[in-house]
Amino acid sequence: MSYGNKIIRVIKGRRPKIVVIGGGTGLPVILNSLRDKNAAITAIVTVADDGGSSGAIRNYINVVPPGDIRNVLVALSDMPADFLNVFQYRFNGNDSFFAGHAIGNLIIAALSEMEDNIFDAVQKLSKMMKVDGHVFPASNEPLTLNAEFTDGSQISGETEITHAGKRVKRVWITNTDDQNKTPEAVAPVIQAIQEADVVVLGPGSLFTSILPNLMIENLGEAVRTTKAEVIYNCNIMTQLGETEHFTDADHVRVLDQHLGGNFVNTVLVNTQKVPDDYLDHQKYDEYLYQVKPDFAGLRALGCNVISDNFLDLHDHGVFHNGDKVAAEIINLALQKGTRKRR
Incomplete structure (x- = not known):
């Protein structure tokens, strides 16, 4: 890990500001690997999950589903x-x-009731768990994910969407408790995106x-207009x-179509083949299958491409491979930070 250690020495005087947006197990x-490279991390976590323990709690108690938030807190915690x-x-x-x-x-869920909102609950729990960085729910209120499929049909709910057996054309979100209320992120979420050196998707x-x-x-809109380098960490499998x-x-x-313009600056692409039958x-x-490379297509969308063996089996x-991905993210953050200071 000489590359990673070299980066840590370079940024000793200034921790690059990295915002990571997403959810799920990846x-x-x-986040674990970025922690080891001395980055100032803000994780913005999806709140539209309605499956498993998170979905059951959401049905019993009117709170944002906590599953992805829980895993991110653990990833950034300094607790034993x-x-x-x-x-x-x-x-x-x-x-x-x-x-x-x-x-x-x-x-x-208990802290959300005590604090009367998920955002303050997660901030309090972050302090209790000695989290190195910030964990921000994407919204302070429960959201419902909606999808339109290529056959024109529509459905609501993440679990229903993933099990519909149809190809998704587009998605949008609505406020679970009030369909007429426009979902929004709280001010610290927007500020973190605006002040970041890099914003990482996926x-x-x-x-x-x-x-x-x-x-x-x-x-x-904050991601689309930020001066930060926007990085898409492309999935390995479809x-x-x-x-x-x-x-x-x-x-x-698909990302560009949903946000109405080319906004991704750099794409991290794995080039190592997954062994057959592994x-x-x-x-x-x-x-299903390994994501197919299309470097010409990426460049036509205005993206720089960083390709490597990012595979971990x-x-x-x-x-x-979290360490390799984190090293590339840190390097891009350092370059962006240097340009900002100039």
């Missing part, structure tokens, strides 16, 4: 591993009342983890019902 991997293991513990299926619930989700599901954040009008047979350029094209398709049933799953 986000904590990148024993505490974090308890925070992440999920009750067994035979515990009828608590079955499937993570303790951390229950704590976040990895994560294009339509159900990344775009739900960008479809919050003032948040999407996803059932979302990005089947997509190239890397197709992913960016992926356990039963365990990772949403993953374990447990018969396909993941990003």
